[in-house]
Amino acid sequence: MATGQTSVNPTLAVVLTLALIVSAALGGNQILKTQDIGSGPIEVSQASASFASGDNVVVDDAAIAQQSGVPGPRTVKEFTRDEQFSMFAITWLDHRDIAAYVRAEQPDGSWGPWWDAEPIGELGPNGENGTELLYVEPTTKVQVSIVGVDILGTPEEAPEVDINIADEAAVDVPVNAGLAPLPTNYGDIQPVADVAAPEDLDVVFIDGNAEEGGIALATDSVTDGMPPVVTRAGWGAPSGSRCNTTYDQNLQAAGVHHTAGSNNYTRAQAAGIMRGMHNYHANTLGWCDIGYNAVVDKFGTIYEGRYGGLDKNVQGAHVGGFNRGTFGISMMGNYDTV
Template sequence: MLAIILTAVLGTSGLVAVGTQYLNTQSEGIGPVSVQNESVSFSSGSNTLVDDPAVTAQGINDGPRTVKEFQRDQEFSSFALTWTGIKDVTAFVRAEQADGTWSQWYDMEPLSNEDSGTNGTELIWHGPTTKVQVSTLNVDIFGQGEAVSGADESGQEVPAANAPAEAPVEAPAAPEELPAEAPVEAPAETPAEAPVAEPAVAEPVADYSANDGLAPLPSNYGDIQPVANTDDGFNAVFIDGNADAGVGIDNVADTDGMPKVISRAGWGADESLRCSRPTIDDGVSAITIHHTAGSNNYTQAQAAGQVRGAYSYHASTLGWCDIGYQSLVDKFGNIYEGRAGGMTNAVQGAHAGGFNQNTWAISMMGDYSTVTPSDATLKSVGELAGWRAKVAGFDPTGRDTHYSEGTSYSKYSYGTPVNLPNIFAHRDVGTTSCPGPAGYAQMDRIRDIAKQKYTSLQNGDLGGTPTTTDPTSTSTTPTATNKPETPAEPDAPAEQSSEEDILATLLTGGSSSGTDLLNGADTNQILTGLGSIAAVLIAASLADGGLNNIIGNIGSNNGVPVLNDIKLDEIIPIIDTVINLTGDNKYSQGWNNLNNTIGPVLGAAVGGETTVKYASDQNSEVSFVPFENGIMVSSPEAGTHGLWGAIGDTWAQQGADLGPLGLPVSNEYQSGDQLRVDFQNGYITFSPATGQANIHLN
């Protein structure tokens, strides 16, 4: 029920104060642990036809899909793909389980290390197995130049028996080499063309003006070329971190006030894998939060094995010389020392292309796309971040300006100034969903815990963290330098409001204005079960800390108030099963129509169809399906239409289905020099020239 969701995201977090032990992280631990790491050509796998709605929905063609299947004699627990050069590869993997069934499909997001020439996906931990299947887009698994589904020249699917991995057909020419980004050696501090003395840069917001009002696509579909030859440096990687070796849990902190940490010796790092000395920056000015992706179903021993596997993959397979993260935290709250060089030193990592210099990574082990990190994980991540911020001398709830170092996996080109929270998520700077929507929704909670730890250390309390967090804490004033400010004294904690009080404020537009923001809906309609799409969006916004400056304006809205901080691409999926978009239903028809006329603007579905309880006089039944970049909404009266980008966000912010506009009755279309979507009671326009969206009521 949504009331439970709201209670969870609004309630204060109980933290148990515990004593901190202090030992040296350089103790002997369990000694070096050997890791199985084997790579084979991707084309050596067998081609297998799979009729699975989940894998079918990953592509654009109906019917069964051909996937690669790999069978190994020796058990492995993690899988990755690697390639040379710059390629746009989309891949999913699933593992055969002990009972013969298959796991879910895990999304294999790309990593980047363009300096070494070897690139690859995230290392996906799927659990012990001897067989995996890999579904790919943009990879020519037949050697015939078909980039999407493995169809033959007539457009028909080729069965595995008729499609050998090395078909004797001439491969298409490789795409021209893309122009290189500016060199990554440039400092993260202020470049010459962007001096520190310039005015502070405004907080980054979704800039749709450069993309005609469309939300960013999950991949650069316009530039995709097939991988011409899968034998040309395109490999499958099988890794097992030897979970049986265990972990030296008793190895803990190396400085007063540091949370309990498992040292490299404690988790069994083989230091012979490191191929260079650590790079030490001139300081740490921000912390980046990640997740590792893959299965959340692991034991503590398997968690240590995952760390060893990631170390082997990053250091040896990708050539990074060490694990990319400075630290990792498992679902049990155990903290692992990552990249060598000392946790109190400004060791440069390889974790957020374009923003590796002067940042320090914490990676949550698991996939937090739909699953919220455990309380133990969030507590450890927050306390570690607070301790590291105290060591570096910056406020965990402050902000600062950073300058992009470039790379093709960064959202910002070389030299771009970006104002970021001092604890920010990987997705804030990279073309990735990391740390997943559910993980990203906890960023403010992580900052709050970090601030509590930071404050306790400032006050000389080395033994723990206060038992409550302040849910109303806000960030400090942004600055235009990478040098940290002297942290401000914490504000007095504000009294927590109830869900009803907060939502009553949302519904009235503030106690003094009396504005009926959600068009007649009352608190009970939002709090009772899945009352409306607006309720789900508000829950997502509250989970992401969107309680500050609740009422705002977007462009000229003709007097219509809007809710700040609500974004359609962050909607909480209610149904775990992803809808089948290959069948003959209203959503598949609408989705395919959008793909054929506009392009893949919504991205992939991230949940199933949800029917809400609230319905107005205009709509007898309302349902929705969430997507990566937006939503599809349907009712018998309005039809089925997609919303995304600036117009979609504006519709959400005016109250979604409870707002004065009602539901969409058209998809986005060009109207003069503007984009437009029509609704039951008006329309929204977006100007690419100005970047403004305007609400027009009938």
């Protein structure tokens, strides 16, 4: 029975607190630089393959039918690896109209829920594009249901066949017999969307090596007035993988985002997700560093994001066209229903 106290999601509470602290503290320089506190870099495992390399598997799943709008079984791509991974993404070049859903095999052999792999939209320096990095939990197999990619391939043109037709008595046939009337509404016919070939896409498998160690929290002396912060060194960011930092003169707004995939992660796995996200943003998408200024996990722990110091107006890469003068905070997990 209610006692008059309101229950607040710890992640939301910390995100709101962080947003308020950022807006108040950046001008006063109250958050000290925390880049050098922690145990040091932890290696991330990453592999990629052509989307065409996956097996075509027919799946009869009501969720897929609902997503695609087409009832009945659907062909999906299935990818299996010997090495375990916990994060997955699909990449391509330039802008493409693609909708993808991903699910992972569970330890008991069953399949987990389908996750919406939303396109990021913001191109890298060489036209790199792709989906959000999904945390699918540790697995060796995923299935991908995708729209906008011709995974079955265009049928080859049928070979010509010589047909001998017997001579028959000539019959008078009206010129237009058997022909459908020509349509008169050409203006209503829409062009067919540009469908990608499987070879135009790649799949990315990432594991953040959560078993490599815990996380190092910044001490009170370096985060005065803030909740606990895991520094870049604390979550194992590579020391040399970062951008030439751009500092904005003024902070005008703070944007709150969320990552993608499962919320079922431990504290150690949260640090691994940070490493995987950094690797995907910096290396795969070519952003040179993680896009967010800070990330908050479901336990309420804050992770320092883009290099440059939490006490500075560091320009991130968290919202295309609106990065200048904004501070990007991301909640780690899928919060579409919160």
